[in-house]
Amino acid sequence: MADPYRNTYHVAVIGAGIGGLSAAHTLAGHGFNIVLIDENPHMGGQFLRRPFRPHNSDTGGTASGSRSRLLDRIHQDPMVPAGTWLAEAVTAPGAGVDILHPAQVLGIFPDRRIWIMASPTAGTAAGQDARLMEIKAEILVLATGAREQYLPFKGWTLPGVMSLGAAQILVKSHQVLPGACTAIAGTSPLMMALANDLLKHRGHVAALADSHSMRWKMGQLPFFIRHFPKLIQGACYAARLFRHRIPVLHGHSVQEAQGQERVSGAVFARTGPDGCLLPGTDRFWKVDSLAVGHGFVPNIELPVQAGCRVTYDPALGGWAAAVTVNMETSVNGIYAVGETTGIGGAEQSWIQGKITGMSILEQLGCIHPLQSRWGRFVKTRHQLYHRADECRSYGALLNRVCRVPAAAYGRIPDDTVICRCENITMQTIKQAVQNGFTSWSSIKKATRCGMGRCQARICGPIIQKIIQALTGTEPQIIGPPVSRGPVKNLPVRLLIPSAGNPENPPGQEKGQ
Amino acid sequence: MRSSPHILIIGGGVIGTSIACHLAVQGTQVTLVEAKDLASGSSGACDGLVFLQSKKPGVHLQMAMESLKRFRKLQKQLPVPVEFIQTGGLVTIETHEEYRAMKKYVQDQQAIGLDVQLLDRKQVLQREPGLSRRIIGAAYSPLDARVNPISLTLGFALAARKNHAWILTRTPVTEILVKNNRVTGVVTSRGTILADLVVNAAGAAAGKVSRMAGIQMPVMPRRGQIAVTHAGPPVLHHCLISAGYIAAKYNPDLARTAGQGISMEQTENGNLLLGSTREFVGFDTGNTLPGIRKIITEAAARLPALAAFQIIRTFAGLRPYTPDGLPILGPVSKLDGFVMAAGHEGDGIALSTITGELMADSLLDRKPAISLDDFSPERFDSLATDPMLQTDPETWRPAAQAVPQGRIR
Amino acid sequence: MTPQLRIPSTARGKQITITVNGIPVTAHEGETVHAALTAAGIYLLRQTLSGEARGAFCGMGLCYECLVTVNHIPDQRACMTVVQDGMKIRTHG
Structure with missing residues (x-):
């Protein structure tokens, strides 16, 4: 928990995903006051989904079920152990990073004053002991991540219809299946990952519908050669689906989710070339949960509110915060890192976090150009720039694969x-x-x-x-x-003086 | 001379679209140019109160009463639902000082025949059980109403377009063409548009637009911040303003002790609209933390049920302020063909229907139902040397106003 | 009979009890309210003002579909709230 009496920091990092963790880690240990703020119940963002671990339990690995198989080891993303290590390192006592969590950032004011809602004990930012507070930071790092996007269909508001991310959080963070029988649909590579996670934990997957045709997907394969570890990962996922005889419907989308107070069935239909669903091709699956997702968009609400410039590029996943090579936004002293600046995956976030950290250290005068370390520093930074570019190209590919016609x-x-x-x-x-x-x-x-x-x-x-x-x-x-x-x-209750809210200075209330 | 003049209106807010609508239904050739989108200025960032009680007895109140009559018939004429409902309005009173001031105010209004009465605490709580017991009374009028200001503006615009008005959005005016002391048209980002009459309905930017034509008009942007809650169950059945609101408008002495006052309404959807600040900060439409906090704390002090709500959005609009609180309506004598229709401050929505009608009559050389003499631009001629008119609206501040610090955007 | 949705696993927090609409429900430390309710087979979390059924959708605090009352505080996001022993949840189905 952050020191409640200190409200001025050298650096405030908003978002404890891979990008935010990486930036905080690079900055830590140089004698600066750093605060890491996150609203989620667990650290690690949307990438690092680990089961909750009671105190003093062993570390390592992610939710790999009761048995660790060779297959799981082969296709495990190397960023998972790296991210886990990063999270442990940043949150360890003595790491020099104050953690404010769970805390909700409500806005950013001039002079980088951050308006925050936090409740120290309630397990959520808006719990019963929630209060408003303000933190001032010399430098701000926005690592607000990304969210999924969707192609709406009839019945997508029914309980039991959820995002792929929601289903994955249930399985990986909480080891709870999203339903007894789940159908999966959309365009996202997350579909395969989710199906895999469900199968690994003996969940039932009714079917998987991918809006893209098999032919279109095969056409994309050559582009993935540069990113062959992802191909191997995909092949492992496909192998498991095949082994479990899960029907994979290519060129199919959700026509309808049926049910009264809860989804009871999903209807998939073949997608025509112009995006409409072809009549007579519909197939019904009896399910009690349906996970959907059609790619990702950057979370730019906070950068926009803070006045940062945003740019549109489909290769970035849509609107994204505009940044320089040093990850600085158009607003002086505010940096953006990770998916906020364009979809690119966990490795991009990790690298951008390092670049951001280095740039900030430089700005704070920690790495002086005359210091002997400078030469090496510049060299590694150029290597990082190069790697960041490669991640970006993977991101562009990912966004193309996710795109719905x-x-x-x-x-x-x-x-x-x-x-x-x-x-x-x-x-x-x-x-x-x-x-x-x-x-x-x-x-x-x-x-x-x-x-x-x-x-x-x-x-x-x-x-x-x-x-x-x-x-x-x-x-x-x-x-x-x-x-x-x-x-x-x-x-509103947080702003009412009678609630004894320390944030409200006395004298605000009108006299009678 | 053409039999029907071509009239060009600058500004796609509620006043501009209302004038366009009233002209177009009479077959007049109308073009409306708007720099951004329809209702993108104050008309899209305000509450929807159509309050009679808050209008100064006199021609101002007369305008409001005529406007209200037209609102009742308006729904049939506009293609979109404008959510006009006569909810009745309460002006809440919290101090005995306010009570005395309101008593006189109500008597003045009753004298000219407005249906308004003073209620004590018990009567107020009977009408509106959710209100705080700290309220000692209220002025009540069954006539007060609310409307959806955005739908109203878009409704006027769609009705105008249906009647062949030409509406150009995202078309900023860059120059006003003048020849022989007569306006001949405007230059826009899409080219030159010639017109016989040019109407300045640019709201808070009306001062800027006038300056393009070489005319000084004392219209200044005054920011009003508003907070919106999520759509919840009904907790407020009337439109509500605090007596401080009226005081802030008409009685500077009372305003000093009572603050700026607040307004509250619950829309048809269930969202509560809480307003508003009155700040001179140039053309800055940002939200400030002190501004929002003040609105919410003051609103919650009057309506305790608000504590269960959550604020989901804030916004701010620039009200077109004039020194005497009255709009500027009518032709500018110094420049032929240049007509003003701006400066309603917080009354633009409430007076939109009557303003549109009166302006249409005036533009077509008919005798308007209410004389526009009191709103004539000439009344400010004596202000020509006033420092207010010599200062850029961006930096102009009234003598004693402190600008709150910090800004949400 | 609700199917067993909790995956048998060792890496789980201590078992605790929460109440949902007055009925005791088993949960584990570290779980979100969303996870605990899902495991209990409760998907319908609220109704819109027009009476439509809604449940958790995005699962990460963005869509505000999973609002429930937690310990008498209304409109809390189930996906962003971690369960605590004795927590009182009320859904609005």
Whole structure:
């Protein structure tokens, strides 16, 4: 836990995924005050999903079940043990990094003042003893990571329909199956990983539907030659699916999730060349959970709120924080690292974290150009730049593989819910687009989409693609989603002085 | 001379679109140019209160009453639901000083026939059980209403377009063309548009637009921050403002003791809209931590049920402030063909319908239902040497206003 | 009868008890409320104002679909809350 009396730090790192951990680790041990802030129940971000370990238990490996098999060892991502080591190193007592966790960053103000909601004991940032606090940092590192994106279908709001990430968290972090029988659909490589995890733990996978055809996927193979460890990983996954006789439907998408108060079945249908589902090809699977995901988008809400410039590039996964080679954003003193700057995988985050750490050390005057270490430092940094570029190219490939055919977004049936928070259907969106509301800010006003609790985190990328599919408008013209503080929901009770909130200075309350 | 003039309106907010709509339905040739998107300024970043009680007795209140009559019929004319509901409005009173001031205020309003009455605590709590017991009374009028300001603006625009008005968004005006002391058109990012009459409905930017034509108009941006909660169960059935709000508008002495006052409403969706600050900070539309905190604490002090809600979004709009609190409506005598329709500050939504109608009549050389003399741009001619008009709106601040520090964006 | 969704494993936190809508439910230290509810076969977590059933979706604190009442505090994200012994959960199905 962070020292509650200190609220000024040299460096504040927001997000304890691989990128944030790596930056904090590079910075640690140089005599600076560093704070690492994360809202998740467990450290390590969305990549490092480890089972909760009671105190003094042994370390190493991830959830590899009761038996460790050769197959698992071969295809294990080398970043997993590396990340585990990193997390242990940063969180170890004496590492020199204050951990503020679980804590929710609500906004960033001028002079890098961070507005935070934290509850020391409740196990969640918004628990019963939650309070608001402000931290000031000389330098900020935003490592806000990425989230999944989706192609909506009928019934995707039913309980039991979840993101691939949600299912994976259940299995890997909590060792709970998402359901007795799970169907998996989408375009993401995470589908194979999830199926594999489920099978490894004796879960039932009904079927796996990949929107891309087998032919299209084979066409992508040559590009993966540079990244052959990923190919081996994929082949191992496929082998397990084959061994368990799991039907893998290529060129199929979800037509509908059925059920009343919970998903009871999934209907998959063949996807036509223009993204529409071909009639008569539908197949029903009786399942009690359905995991879906169509690739990743960077979480840019906090950078946008802080005033950082964002750029659009499909190769980055959409809108991403614009950074220099040293990972500095357009705002002085704010750095961004990892998926926030473009989807690229855990290794990219790790390398960018190191680059960020080095740049910050330099900025803080720790590595002086006249020091003898300088020569070696520059050399390693150039090696890192080179490796970061390679990761970026893998990221671009990953984003291409995940991409849903653009036309599919224009073919979403009219009664499908697009904005889950506000219950806005495709029909409403279409009508607004016909009325000429084709920018993000105008369609939001015309339909209320993106105005709910999630603040367009789920529907934002979808609506952008719908407008693009229907009108051909470029995303740069549609515009990035706006974000203002608080970037996540803020309970009013925390601002009420009578609750004895120490954050509220006395005298705010109006006299009677 | 053409029989029907071509009228060009600058500004796609509620005032600009309302004028465009009222002109277009009469078959007039109208073009509306908007620098960004429709309702992207103050009209898209405000609450939807259509309050009569808050209007100064006199021509201001008369305008509001006429506007309200038109709101009732408006839904039939606009293609989108504008969520106009006469919820009744409460002006909450918390101190005996406020009570005395409001008593006189209510008497003035009753004298000109407004349906308004003063309630004591018990009566207030009967009407609105969720309110805090610290409230000692309230002025109540069944006439006060709310509307969805964004739908209203978009509704006006769609109705105008249906009647063949030409609406150009993302088209900033870069120059106003003047020939022989007469406006002949504007230059925009998409080229030159010639027009017989140019209407400046640019809201908070109306001062900037006037300057393009070489005219000084005392319209200054005044920021209002608003916080929005998630959509929850109904906890507030009326539109509500605090007496401090009226004081902040009309009585500087009371405003000093009572603060800026707050406004609250619960929309049809269930979101609570909490407002608002009144700050002169140039064209900065950022949200500040002190601003948001103040709104929320003050709102929660009046409506304890708010404690169970969560703030999901904040925004800020720039209200077009004028020195006397009244809008500037009508032709500018120093420049033929240049017409003002801006400066409503916080009343733009409430007065949009009547403003559109009166301006349409005035532009078409008909006698408006209410004389626009009190709103004439000429009333500020004496201000020509005022430092306010000589200063850039970005940096202008009224004498005694402290600017809060820190900013959320 | 709900199927056994907890994977037999050794690396689990201490067993604790929480109550869901007044009914005792077994959970383990370190688990999120989302995981504990899933293991208990509870998927329907809330209803929208228009009465539609919703459950956890993104699982990582972004979508606000999994809101439940935790220890009398409303609208807490089940996926971002770690269980504690004796925790009282209320769903709004």
